[in-house]
Amino acid sequence: MLLLCSNLHGRSIWVSLYNSLQVRSVVVSAYNGPLIVSVDGGVQYTIAAGQAVYATLCDGGIWISNMQGQTGSFKHVTVQGVDSSAIVRLRPVSPQAEARNYEEAVSLAADIDRIQLINRVDEERYIAGVIEAEAGQGRAREFYKAKAIICRTYLYGHIDRHENEGFHLCDEVHCQAYKGQCRGRNILPAVAATQGIILTDRKDSKPILATFHSNCGGETESAQNAWQNNLPYLAPVADPYCSSSSNARWQKTVSLDDWISYLVKNGYKLNPDVVTDFSFQQLRRIPNYTVNKFTMPVRQIRTDWQLRSTFFSIAVEDGNVLFRGRGYGHGVGLCQEGAMEMARRGFKYGEIISFYYKNVNLVPVNTLQIRVPEFD
Numbered sequence: 001m002l003l004l005c006s007n008l009h010g011r012s013i014w015v016s017l018y019n020s021l022q023v024r025s026v027v028v029s030a031y032n033g034p035l036i037v038s039v040d041g042g043v044q045y046t047i048a049a050g051q052a053v054y055a056t057l058c059d060g061g062i063w064i065s066n067m068q069g070q071t072g073s074f075k076h077v078t079v080q081g082v083d084s085s086a087i088v089r090l091r092p093v094s095p096q097a098e099a100r101n102y103e104e105a106v107s108l109a110a111d112i113d114r115i116q117l118i119n120r121v122d123e124e125r126y127i128a129g130v131i132e133a134e135a136g137q138g139r140a141r142e143f144y145k146a147k148a149i150i151c152r153t154y155l156y157g158h159i160d161r162h163e164n165e166g167f168h169l170c171d172e173v174h175c176q177a178y179k180g181q182c183r184g185r186n187i188l189p190a191v192a193a194t195q196g197i198i199l200t201d202r203k204d205s206k207p208i209l210a211t212f213h214s215n216c217g218g219e220t221e222s223a224q225n226a227w228q229n230n231l232p233y234l235a236p237v238a239d240p241y242c243s244s245s246s247n248a249r250w251q252k253t254v255s256l257d258d259w260i261s262y263l264v265k266n267g268y269k270l271n272p273d274v275v276t277d278f279s280f281q282q283l284r285r286i287p288n289y290t291v292n293k294f295t296m297p298v299r300q301i302r303t304d305w306q307l308r309s310t311f312f313s314i315a316v317e318d319g320n321v322l323f324r325g326r327g328y329g330h331g332v333g334l335c336q337e338g339a340m341e342m343a344r345r346g347f348k349y350g351e352i353i354s355f356y357y358k359n360v361n362l363v364p365v366n367t368l369q370i371r372v373p374e375f376d
């Protein structure tokens with residue numbers, strides 16, 4: 001595994017850590033190997049394996065204190081291993097958050113109301129971390145390969161998203177969830193096997209919007225219906241692979257009175273003299289719920305009632321409205337549970353990708369003209 005890791009040599013990606021937390025105090029420890037701490041002007045401390053330093057925001061600087069009580073206030077602090085096996089462990093204490101392990105280097109910079117934490121990490125290690133955060137361990141190798149290509153496509157399609165803030169991507173779902181070092185045994189080899197490959201639109205050779213979701217319920221949704229975004233490679237696909245997965249079906253019950261007042265609030269004109277059928281059926285995905293002549297987007301109903309998907313039918317039973325739903329998520333692009341099942345059945349990653357994304361190419365990213373912001 002170590003050999004494989006050292007064969008990964010992509011670009012260094014800067015990822016903002018605990019991005020939405022506003023960390024003001026954090027414990028930095030050497031989970032593996034000694035770490036070198038460089039501060040403004042190059043003064044260095046060493047953190048021995050198992051030891052820690054405390055970093056706290058104070059008067060516009062970062063106070064660093066170690067076990068020996070040495071302290072100082074600095075604007076910029078960088079922590080990195082003496083070799084590639086070193087791991088930097090972060091545990092925010094104000095506010096408190098779960099501890100996470102990071103490879104390569106972590107920098108700390110004093111900002112007005114927070115310590116800006118950035119992991120400078122090889123892009124392929126970053127991608128492996130994203131895959132583990134988003135899809136977990138124990139999946140089939142070909143699924144991880146497809147996922148690696150999707151995460152890498154996202155990275156290069158959004159690489160300037162946080163340029164003004166001094167990093168490439170954040171570690172939240174706003175960009176891609178990233179919780180540091182990948183530990184899944186199958187993931188790094190799958191990333192290495194697809195190293196540098198991304199998906200481009202056959203029409204303009206740009207990285208596609210490689211969206212994915214948990215379960216499509218048997219049919220993926222078009223980007224046009226979901227977001228009024230005309231992206232022909234995100235077209236509906238009938239998916240026979242996800243129907244026995246955990247997120248294939250859901251149900252929710254709402255009282256009929258609540259349902260009617262909701263519709264009225266949204267412009268439905270109730271006529272007490274007419275018996276109205278509020279039921280609704282989607283055998284295939286349709287964009288709107290319709291009752292009498294009133295219509296509203298299923299997308300809005302999903303948001304308002306916090307439903308798992310827009311792919312639902314409605315039955316009225318005993319004074320209640322019963323939603324019978326299929327799938328989980330927006331339904332656009334790759335269906336993760338379907339892709340996992342395809343991989344289990346022996347499909348290769350190229351087949352999985354071309355099943356869910358239409359008219360796309362698999363291209364080495366270094367053959368494309370993509371501007372990558374550089375920071376220092």
Ligand SMILES: [Zn+2]
Nearest residue numbers: 169170174175
């Ligand atoms: Zn972001």
Ligand SMILES: [Zn+2]
Nearest residue numbers: 216242335338
């Ligand atoms: Zn599916």
